[in-house]
Amino acid sequence: MKKYNSILKYIFIVMASLFITGCVHDDKYNEPNLENFQCADLVKTMTLTDLRAKYTNTVYTFPDNSTDVVEGYVSSTDETGNIYKTIYIQDKPEDPTQGFVISVDMVSTYTQYPQGSKVYIKLAGLSLGTYGGVVQLGVKDPTSTTSVLRIPEKVVPSKVFRSCTIREKIVPKVMTSAQMVAANDQYIGCLIQMNNAEFDSRVLCSNYAPNGVTVDRLIRDNSTTTTRVVRNSGYASFANQILPAGNGVFVGIYSKFNSTYQMYINKVTDLKMTNFPRLDGIASNPCEFSATGLNQKTVADVKQLAAGLAPSGLVQITGDFYLKAQVVANDETGNLFKYVYVEDATGGIKVNMNKTDLYLDNRFRLGKDVYIKLKGLYIRNVSGELQIGSNDSSSAIAYRIKEEDIYKYLYDSNEPSRQVVPTEKTISQLTNADVGRWIKIKDLQFIDGDLGKTYSDGNSTTNRTLEDCSGKTIVLRTSGLADFGTSAVPMKPGATEIEGGKGDVYAVLSVFNGTYQLWITRLSNIDLDNPRCDGTVYTPLPVIYSDGFAAGGFSSDWTTVNVTGPNQFWTTSNQGNGSNYYAVLTGVLNNVNEDWLISKSVSLAGKTKAILNFTTDVRYSGNALQVYATENYTGNPATTTWVQLPATLDTNTAAFGDWVSSGNVDLSAFLGKNVRIAFKYTSTASAAATWEVDDFKIKGQ
Template sequence: MKKYNSILKYIFITAASLWITVGCVHDDKYDEPNLDGYQCVADFQANVTLSELKKKFTVNNPTGAAYVFPADKPNDASDDLYIEGYVSSTDETGNIYKTIYIQDALKNPTHGFTISVDMVSSYTRFPQGSKIYVKLNGLAVGTYGGVVQLGVKTGAESAANGVSRIPEKLAPQVISRSCTTRGEIIPRVITLADLKNNEDLIGCLVQLDKVEFDGKALCSNFAPSGQTVDKVIGQGWVESSSSYVTTAVVRNSGYSSFANQYVPAGNGTFKGIFSKFQSGSNTTYQFYINKVTDLDMEGKSADGIDHHFPRLDKVQENPCRFSNANLTAKTVSDIKQLAGGLAPNGLVQITGDFYLKAQVTANDEAGNLFKYVYVEDATGGIKVNINKTDLFQDARFKVGKDLNIKLKGLYIRNVGGELQIGSNDSSSAVGYRIKEDDVYKYLYDSNEPARAVVASERTISQLTTADVGRWIKIKDLEFINGDLGKTYADGSALSNRTLEDCSGKTITLRTSGRAVFAGKAANTIEVAGGKGDVYAILSVFNGTYQLWFTKLPDLQLTNPRCDGSIYTPLPVLYKDDFAAGGFNGTEWTVVNKVGPNQFWGTSNQGNGTNYYAMMNGNAGGAGNNFDNEDWLISKAVSLVGKSKAILTFTTDVRYTGPALQVFATDNYTNDVTTTTWTQLPVNLDTNANAFGDWVSSGNVDLSAFLGKNVRIAFKYTSTTAGAATWEVDDFKIKGQ
């Protein structure tokens, strides 16, 4: 093994002392970084290849754990191990974060590698094309998402084969740049069809020719602010199936300088860092853009022609440049008149060359609206159905933006008396919504700044069908007495609550249990008890007016009620959110009646510091379900002297199995079989396909136990055929 003398060690020490951190640059100008003042090292021959480095984890490590290189031994340079490579990436635009990708040659590389380092603006120290050396002693090789990478082992990793980022303070001691060797990275040309056979190139800058973003990505920005999203690219086109022969994804950061730019709409050349993400047996090949100037997929050449069209999918010209040439402008009122006397659930196609320009007044940002937006002009408002979630992340559908809609080919549908725009596809997956693949054909950003949305002020008595679809304001409303103490929604379903004015006139408020307001679901937040102004979209269903609000501040119910009273929510008599983890023996009793040693416990998996009660009758994997009967029983809570009492909690279920049962008793005998139990009617989570969708029980009436000491019990059962995981949190008994 090659020995390195003390001069080389001195160079690395000097490099560490001159380490400089420079702030991020977030624009689209890519100037050469100024390397004056940065230390570098003379070229030398590394003694570990990138291929050998990867094998330290994949071949020479049968345990599957991260491989840690031995640390330095004093006065013995023979233990110093180095790799060398050329920086293929740049984090100048912010799309690549705390990662340095390298490859083994400037041109025609055979191997790439991923270095995880806790440092931003690494391009100022290691520009793309720089030759760098990495000292491996004390570092570790592990994997994330199936990609082998270099980092450190701290013990804080989520998996035994994982590694943490190389700390910024350590980086100058282990990573150094060549003083003399730097060149242009020439991307390796590959095809999507051959990615599986080129995994050694992960970390390299590669080039794809004759590639295009798919229809779902067209006319949308690379990423919404602060979000990372995938856009699909494809090569080859099969006309019979209207699909690409091969596809991969492009990972885009919402923090990148180009996040708000539209993806290029044409067919052409794509350059990016090759990577992948593997989960179980599923592998997704993906690419990271260094800078948008690496993409040649749109734009006219010197002859004034955009040669990136037609696309493989037969789109003949750039579909993202809206033009109203040869189109007739229509208003919302005009569109509704086109429907004529359309019967409920009837459809009529718009056949004229028309367009509508209208302002987006409501979207799905809080989750109370789902796969649609409302738009409005001076003549009225209308619902636009779109088969896509998270529409608010698309610049076109930001509240306040003007949207251009090409109307030819769309349909007007009468839904319970409300005229809406959509498609004619009635499949359950689409539901008369514009298909995601077709959004670019009809919906165009006006590229004008967002404007404040102005609500039309009405009273309940003044509402007419002409107001349906409008963003309106109704003053001096309050929830009826019967709704006080309820949450905005019951479980995960759509729920009705009733608002009334001070003359007693009422209107329905519709809320989805899946809506999220300020970090809490609508089914966990009690309705406001005061009076005030309500801002909402007005809809109608079978002659009944309904309001849909988009966020909690739309309900400004902070004043005394119409009768002058100030509503006070029911006091909490007892609560437990299991925040400490584990069960206090004086608070909860755990009973295992049937089954192996599986008991109610607490967990914070997937929730960080948020613990919850949990029971699961599966021992891990298919075929490992057990017959169980397990009880979690609360302490006795006194309802003596109370005239009203309720129970609330939240649940989350995953996997198939018997439903959780909830009981109450006032005579617990310390034996669940001899105790007289009353089963309580509660709302439970019903989505067994995912964790994290907590559902409120609603206000469970405990009036049968007024004047007594009540205990609540959760009874879990499972069988060999099915064992669900049930989680319980936010337990409260309220009363007065």
């Protein structure tokens, strides 16, 4: 019995601890108890300025027998979680002349080295290197000549010592935005203060950072029109708090990344930014919604304001109206772009804003209720769909509310997100009153002609057709630029085959010139797991042969041939792609080359249908990659009879990373035969692109 009481007591303590730590929602913490932490008072042998001078252009490592010691005062604190595995120090608690960055592989450093502590650092065995152009102290990275690794947590106590007797109040150094230039890089790591500071109107009324996402918020003062960056972690305890909307004092750690000067907040209580009017003329807090003097309208009322509006027509809302509606679809997966759909009991409507990643803003999270001040906005008829936006038709804006004006019209209700409940309809029941709603249509399937296709053709926005069991159809429209996966495991529509069964579809309903269209926000919105209307179970074409080049290098399945030009060959790489390798050929400018990558022979004997599918990525201008097939490879590309295949290829030469699916390339000409696939790369004296190929598959049955 005594044993069980002890266990219960332990569980109670753990649960109580979790409850206490789970209730911290601001940055007010008790002072850490330092009684049991190691401390020492050492004698410095060099200044932080001397230390900084040790680094030139390559890593500098102090000998293991070095007796050098530097001292400084901790300017940062990681108790709110906004600063991660870094201790910032400066040479004096007030009016510093040098700051510095110590990279440590430990968290909660404030418990041992709280802000204001005088610290001594034994330099023996430590190294100086850079990250983002900023010199920092760490340990040697054997793979780099310029950067260093974090000091291991178990090593930190033997290198960084807190003074047993001295702890000072850090007085921030006053700096203006105009002074944040290379000539003042010695202050990087110091606590600084910017007066007359205000967050840019483009980020007003948004939170410090979305959950789990690190973002940059722009800030300015009256010294220059140039904005600076405040970098906020989505893991900070204050991440969900709303940015201060006024003018005043900003205090943070001074830093930079390459050429971008940025600051890190220690605690939001360091910020005193409540003064109005602001430099930009905003006279009062713009983030607090008040319905005083306003009349509430429903979505149906708003649409009625534009009754009879011709396509492409605009009408301004002049009344003192507001709308309260729930966000039912946003841009989290990129299938919607620069807009959200909102809905109330009377209907739904699209709200256009000239800003990406709206879903990261508290106001536009799925299920949130948002207030919209309507006066001054416009209703536009876009090919039959009424939408809210502006009258700004300047290039690339497309009648969207300007980013810097969003705060004027859209307000957080400060109410918890609610479940988005779809309106259940059949295709036959749909009317214009449903446009803008989040709907559910039961028992749909893709038409036979779409089976085996991907959700989009490459990066294009593509129509696929869904039907019910009575033969009624509706369009599913999908952007090829969407990503239904994660950053670690992307799932591009152009490389994702549609489901072949029957089931329920959840989507927002739009209309284009009288044709109803569905837009999903994630792949789970389409759940087609049941047998098709005719009772059959669709089976995707089996993969006969595939190679994702995952292990790096080419197996004997592939032949690389250099036909013309300097001796260069296709190879594999995982650069920028984590552990995922791909085939690649990077041409050299001024080289006139022809290089082939040829697959092994794959048998299509007994097959009645066969397709080829792969993905490509291109960078830099140059000739398009050519894709061929043959049934009689001679061992020499020049003497082989090739059939060119009409594959879809990446065309964005300006950037890596936008992998494009080839689509399902028909191989019916080779049914019953053995087929090889080849990729032909060519470059000229004036153009040499980089071409990458991955996810190679031949399917058939």
